[in-house]
Amino acid sequence: MTKKSVVSEAQEIQLAIELIQLGARLQLLETEVSLSRERLLKLYKELKGMSPPKGMLPFSADWFLTWQPNIHSSLFINIHKFLVEHAGATGIEAVMKAYKLYLEQMPPEAGAEPVLSLTRAWTLVRFFQSKMLAVAPCDKCQGKFVVNCLDLNHGYQCGLCHMPSRAGKTKKSREAEALQAA
Numbered sequence: 001m002t003k004k005s006v007v008s009e010a011q012e013i014q015l016a017i018e019l020i021q022l023g024a025r026l027q028l029l030e031t032e033v034s035l036s037r038e039r040l041l042k043l044y045k046e047l048k049g050m051s052p053p054k055g056m057l058p059f060s061a062d063w064f065l066t067w068q069p070n071i072h073s074s075l076f077i078n079i080h081k082f083l084v085e086h087a088g089a090t091g092i093e094a095v096m097k098a099y100k101l102y103l104e105q106m107p108p109e110a111g112a113e114p115v116l117s118l119t120r121a122w123t124l125v126r127f128f129q130s131k132m133l134a135v136a137p138c139d140k141c142q143g144k145f146v147v148n149c150l151d152l153n154h155g156y157q158c159g160l161c162h163m164p165s166r167a168g169k170t171k172k173s174r175e176a177e178a179l180q181a182a
Contacts (some may be wrong), residue, residue: 004062009035011133012033013035013043014033014036015033015092016029016035016040017030017043017047018044018096019032019033019092019096019118020043020044020047020048020101021047022096022099022118023113023117023118023119024119024122025052025053025057025119026040026041026044026052026053026119026121027057027119028057028118030046032091032122040091055154057123057125058119058123059121061132061133061148062084062129063120064120064124064133064144064146065147065148067159067163067164067181068115068159069116069120070114070145070146070158070159071145071159071160072102072106072114072115072116073116073120073121073146074135074143074144074145074146074158075102075105075118076098076099076102076121076124077082077104077128077135078099078144078147079098079101079102079105080094080095080121083097083101084091085100093123094125095118095119095121095122095125096118097164098121098168099118099121102114102115102116102121104124112169122168124146131149132148132149133146133147133148133149134146134147134149134153135147136153136156138156138157138158138160138161139155139156139157139161140158140162141158141160141161143158143160145158145159148155
């Protein structure tokens with residue numbers, strides 16, 4: 001092995017470690033890191049103490065358009081676009097940096113998962129690259145939100161300015177309200 005390939009492999013291992021720590025699924029790792037599947041599996045098990053979750057990656061753009069995921073996805077994609085356009089970030093590094101900044105702004109509750117996982121954030125960027133999704137400005141607040149490219153987005157109002165009637169009405173919030181009333 002040459003010195004260059006050792007450095008490259010070390011960098012790939014470090015990238016894989018960072019991605020796993022951020023919650024990357026195995027399919028994302030296989031796409032972005034040049035290490036073998038077996039090596040990635042061993043690394044994942046070593047870091048997480050368990051096998052990676054099985055199943056398919058998210059493949060529908062619809063998830064990003066629902067109320068709460070849209071707000072989180074819009075925040076992430078705007079951070080990502082800023083880093084790409086103004087900080088020279090590219091590829092998986094841009095996704096990772098944007099995701100870390102997203103987590104700083106939207107930290108999950110203790111013991112809870114973030115609304116937007118790293119794998120979904122990575123998928124969102126791919127949907128933007130394939131022109132399935134775009135951002136459109138809200139007519140009221142002028143914020144830029146994730147929209148479907150095939151929808152008519154003239155006069156668009158975001159989920160914050162035009163909140164759905166059941167927004168935030170989760171089982172957890174209803175139980176908390178019931179405890180406060182008692």
